[in-house]
Amino acid sequence: MRLLNVRTRDIGQFLSDLDIQPYAILSHTWAEDEVTFEDFQSLSKEALAKKKGYAKIEYCCLQAIADGYDWVWIDTCCIDKRSSAELSEAINSMFRWYKEAAVCYAYFADVQAHAGSDFKLLHAQLSGARWFIRGWTLQELLAPRDVVLYSSHWKPIGTRGGLREALSEITSIEIKYLCNHAPLETASISKRMSWAARRNTSRTEDLAYCLLGIFDVNMPLL
Template sequence: MIRLIDTGCLSLQTFEGREVPEYAILSHRWEADEISLQELQGNLNQHKAGWQKLRQFCQYAESKGHRFVWMDTCCIDKTSSAELSEAINSMFKWYRRAKVCYACLCDVPARGDLSATEWTKKFKSSEWFTRGWTLQELLASRELIFLPPTWEGEIGTRASLSQEVKEVTGIPKEPLSRGWSLQDGFGAPRFTVAQIMSWASARRTTRTEDTAYSLMGLFHINMPLLYGEGLNAFIRLQLEIMSKYDDNICIWAVIGRLTDL
């Protein structure tokens, strides 16, 4: 089950299985005054900045021909632990399934506002690259387009900026240009678990548990969510990885990552 927002009227619609229509999806860094599902449903607290972000996202997506969009702040009922668990376990699939992912970088101006050197430095220092959840969003999406906070014009795409993204994240240009796949066409691993963990090593999440939960999709792992378990979430992820992948290096990579938390 997935909830999508109609870009024309900002109403929520629920879809199941094969009935899910084409949609665009948003990647962004959460800021103050984001809105919840309940606020969207009841048209509440419209003074919040989150409403402005939602309206701008819907207007931009609609201008590009998208009738439906998905936004993590207000398309999930976070008051339901069961729904939240299902959503986080489905997150990678939802980003993968989207027609396009728009990544709004709230701290990166449009290209014409700065010199090329200054703009590149600003882009590479964006806090978007420091958040745990955006790693999955960067890799899972079939197409990712970066936008400035004004929602006017494109900064570039994951493919066109693959060299800059590589320099920031350490991720090779291939998955940035061609899209993410854990295995090649013959079923062989394309990247070691240690490599993937290294891409996440400098990223942070607000909740300790999300450091592990935000990586589940990249390893095609499903786990129940237990907020309050702290570092045990990463231990459970480690055990799932060890049982699924024959990659001994991953053991030391995960243990090393744990010591940094």
């Protein structure tokens, strides 16, 4: 597993789970000009900072520092997607990585409202957020022990627990599963499949891959 050091902005590799330190994890939707693992290997820190996707990495690192964590995991830059073996391992392990994170920061690039905004406005913007129709963000909502939502300018929107009724209404996921009060495996297969019904992915096969953790499945990827 690779983690990004929030102070040095260097990527470290942890070969054993026993060596992994407490880390924060980022949930987001991919957009234009993301910063990849390859970019971290080939570009200077100045060049990295000029990419559009770097702002949320900066936000995430600063928040992790404020919360007392030295490491973060971000899918754009902590997976070497040139390696099919590493990519396969990451897809099969991702649910567990989100589950074992100390906290998950959910970044909503298309939501400007925040905790201090009018609740009707906030609810309307959240309901239309792209985050809720992406396949991969389903497990990122359900797996972590703690989820904190942030607006496009990294202002806190609220926590998963504090917004549980609104999030349940938007996602049609019962609060007991949404907030980890009941194990996912106690939900029927059809119920778990229904959670992904309105979601989509860029690649057709990813719609299956993003459900592996929700169904506790591990398989080699072709």
